Amino acid sequence: MTDLPPHGRINCSRCFPGGAKWGNTSLEQDGWILENNPLAWGARNPRYLVLGFSKGARQCERLLVAPHDEVPFAGFRHNLTAILRKLGLLALEHSIDDRIRESEVDYAFGSLIRCSVAHINPTTGVASKSGDIINRLSRRSSSNDWALNCMRQFLTELPSRLEVVILLSNDTNYIDACFRQLRSLHPSMKRINSVAYSDGRVTWIHTVHGSPLAQSHINAWLDGGNTAQGLKQRAAVEAAKHVTSGPFLSTSRSKVADAVTELQIPSAKSVDPTQLRAAPPVQARPPARLDPTSPGELPKSADSPRFERLSHSGELFVAHRYEDGLYRMANPALGGKKHHAANQIAVDIGAVAGYLRRGYLLRMRGETSNQVNLISPSEIRIIGG
Known part of the structure; x- marks a missing residue:
């Protein structure tokens, strides 16, 4: 067991053979760019860890000018708050703004690749940190796998209190790629359902990404209907029930996650509030x-x-x-x-x-x-x- 990196900048040059200076060193390889700027927020020994894929363009623009606590999930914290509430892992009166702070003890935030990643469009030559980048990298085959390097560095020995890891993006290719790589680090890892897996101690749950560029997908996920995203939401909520000590940081197990599932699955006997x-x-x-x-x-x-x-x-x-x-x-x-x-x-x-x-x-x-x-x-x- 080991703690996560402390709140702030992370000193890591694992993927940079010649060493790296935070915020100044980058590496280009096979149409990809890796910029050394790893960061961490929140608790070192949390119950809940929320990981995006990599810092997007908006976050990277704010790295050197905005306060540290304002950088993560900029522009879509409202969506991420709604996602965590739907899973029963965040109380209805709370938002993640309350949790992204150095004094936080139960939540930690970061990204699967702690540095920032960009893909170079082979036609235009323009590097992009958004769009289909998650899908593209999950299909990338390379002996120097930046995602796996970062997993080995920060997700091999996990904190003793950790119960749930939320991974933003529930694209099937991304889920499969993450599962394969994490299982290489944790051989006892088994699938719970289509969007979640566990080694018996920590539950890993994929959710829709919170970026407003895909707001229709987010709305469908939150709605929990009979759409592809709605079904993935139900699977994610079901997986959240595997959490050992329950959501909302309460001293006794809350049944909110059960209630969310019940509300999202229509019943012929359900009451019409109108x-x-x-x-x-x-x-x-x-x-x-x-x-x-x-x-x-x-x-x-x-x-x-x-x-x-x-x-x-x-x-x-x-x-x-x-x-x-x-x-x-x-x-x-x-x-x-x-x-x-x-x-x-x-x-x-x-x-x-x-x-x-x-x-x-x-x-x-x-x-x-x-x-x-x-x-x-x-x-x-x-x-x-």
């Missing part, structure tokens, strides 16, 4: 203030929404917070089984409204009786947030 009745008006009254050290209804901040339901007897029900700090919701399509604890998902306060819009029921507690019941979204009023 058919839900408008919530009945709730009598105005000051919200109850509970001891923040005890379970109950507790928004995370003044900006968090509050969920209320007024029963026929006049008792006010509020969202019930459990001892793990999360809330419980159930899919009405489960019928009577929705009341079973095993069939309910645990979500953060920031995710409750989204599930209500999808027809999920919420566990709510009566302020007088302390009775906790599953309540339909048609009876719940959302205040603030």
Whole structure:
């Protein structure tokens, strides 16, 4: 076991026989250019490692002028945030902007080839860092394989806490090339499904690339429909379930990844949120203030929404917070089984409204009786947030 490179510039000249000076040395070979500018962000011993292929043109343009933390995934962080949320590896109220920092302890970011790679168009002579470059390099056959060199350097001995590696690009040729090369470093590696593989300790998952140049592919992946990208998304979500200690960095295993899968696979019994009745008006009254050290209804901040339901007897029900700090919701399509604890998902306060819009029921507690019941979204009023 070994740690990843520290946050910042990486001193590595493995692919440069004559040595290299960071940001100044390049190597041209067989129509390809390799520029020495390897970088790393985040934790050295993370739970999650996110790897692009190589720094694109926009990132390379910012290397010497922008703050280090603004360089990675510039221009498509919103897409990458959505991808990680869909996998259940990032809480709904978080974005990767919160995680790309030197003090980060659970996430690390970088690229499969830590230096930047460009392909020279044989017709125009112009070097490009985008387009079909990932596919092209995965087909490249050379005794001096830069991708394999970088894997050997940084992905042979993996950090002790590492559980998941996210690889951006789910092109079939790229997946196959990565699997072959990684299996040469980790012989026990086996395929989980079409987009993921594991050696029994670390799960490697390929997702759609976040570049806005392929926004239609990203949208199809996020939608999870019966398209090629939608099916790959479902396979990626399924693979995320193999994570040993669960997503969201919670002390107990979250079931959000299961919920995402359930939501993405249409069911004949699923609830159409457009058919839900408008919530009945709730009598105005000051919200109850509970001891923040005890379970109950507790928004995370003044900006968090509050969920209320007024029963026929006049008792006010509020969202019930459990001892793990999360809330419980159930899919009405489960019928009577929705009341079973095993069939309910645990979500953060920031995710409750989204599930209500999808027809999920919420566990709510009566302020007088302390009775906790599953309540339909048609009876719940959302205040603030």
